Structure formats: C-alpha cells, structure tokens
Amino acid sequence: MVTNPIDYVEPMGKAGASGFTFHVEASKDNWKELIQRIKSRGMRPGVALKPGTPIGDVFPLVEAETPVEMVLVMTVAPGFGGQKFMPEMMDKVRILRKKYPSLDIEVDGGLGPSTIEMAASAGANCIVAGSSVFGAPEPAEVISLLRNSVQKAQQKC
Template sequence: MVTNPLDYVEQLEKAGASGNWGELVQRIKLKSMWPGVALKPGTNIEEVYPLLDGEDSVEMVLIMTVDPGFGGQKFMPEMMNKVHALRKKYPSLDIEVDGGLGPSTIDMAASAGANCIVAGSLVFGASDPAHVISLMRKSIENAQGVG
C-alpha cells in the first residue's frame, strides 16, 4: 500500500504492471497469488464493488480501521459498517481488518463479518503472543459459528 500511487506508475509500467484491473487480477491469479485491495477509512465502500463483481474479481478486501501509516492508533468502530456491507453483499469474500484491534474490538470486527484480523501491536506487544493469537482465532470461529 502506498500513499501516492501515481508516483509509482512509471516504475510499475517499466516492471510490467497494467492499468487494466481485470488483466492485473488475471496475472496475479496465474501466479497462484490472491489479489486483494485495501480501503482506507475515507474511501467509500461502493468504490470496491467493481473490483468484486465479474470473473476477474479480487479475492480479499482489507478494511483499514485506522488511517494507514502508524501503529498504535485507536480503532474506528464506524468502519465496521463497511465490513458488514461487504459480508452481506459477498458472503464468501475474505474480509480483513487492520488497525487498532485489541481484546475489546476483535469481537466487534468478527461479528461484523471480518474473517481475517491483523493485530501487529496487540500481538507483538503482548507478553504471551500465542495466547493473543488463540483469542483472535476463537473470536473469528465464534462469529462464524465454527467449533
């Protein structure tokens, strides 16, 4: 993820990148990778729908629950509306959330429909990272009715 993607267009073109989303997604999938897209808090959820509809759709959407760039920010609960809207419209989509997640917000994210959690500061700042990861897994499984 970059702040000013236009600054990288020329370099990406030289490296073989395409401006055609469908073609780019196809090429990513041909390499057995999962194409995804990240939405920062100020981006409307409707902007991602064209990337999810059709044959050449991305396979994961990352909803940023903080403004990207700095660890330790406060979780924005209003971003859960985006997660919920995606889950309702695309039931099998991988939906990831990143930013400000902790014990009090993981359940909120999982209940809204997130099935992938990024929790850097929470995990790496914990005295028992394995325990924190276990709690995150349980939260997702409970929200999905697994286990």
C-alpha cells in the same frame, strides 16, 4: 500502501508471496490488469480501502469477471502502527458480509482483545494484528483469543 502496485507484482511473486493486496485508491485506472497479473503469478488478489473511501469503490472489483478474492477494510489510516481502532468502519464490513456472504473480509488496524468482538461480529473473518500481539507479554494468548473470537462469530452466521 504503494502508488504503483503493478510494479511490485512480479518481485513479490518471485519472492514466493501467496497473496497480493493492493489499495483501490492506488489502482483506479488499471485494476483489471493488476488482478490478472497477480493471478498469473499464482497469487491470490485482494483489495484494501482506506477509512475515507466509500465501500462501493470495491464492488466492481469483487463482481468482475476476474475478481479479487478478499477485501481488506482499513480500520485506521494506513502507515503507522498502534493507531486507535475506528469502530465506524464496521459498517463497511457488515455491508460487504451481507452483499458477499462467502467473501474473505479482512480488517487491519487497532485490532486486539478489546476490539476483536466488534470486527468478528460485523463479519470479518481475517484479522491483521500487530501492536496487540507483538506488544503483549504472551503473544500466543492474544493470537488464540483473536482466532477464537472470529471462529465463534462465524459459527453464528
């Protein structure tokens, strides 16, 4: 999470990034301009929200004339790897999935073999996994398990 995400759009675009996700908390005053800049650099805009931020804070960004294309629900406080997954954040995922059936919904924080089913069944279709993959003896197996869980949950929708 950075305090002035608009300052990073051009450098990230030049570096070849395909997407740019910013925190709603850091862009309350300029999110429309931020989304337009992200798109003008050929990147896909996404918005993230911390656990303590109400889900309604992202609705205007999803419903805007130039909307974000993905919402990232943080399932831990941003900034430190290896934190414990907060299952109560799945209510936010369920609300987003019901309100926006085709929206990409990403979850980040504490995702691994023991938590993926909760996230996938709530409606998350994009997963960020760090410690559970990089700390595993067989990272490819964990990635496969995560991917399969999300695919199975999507088939049920």
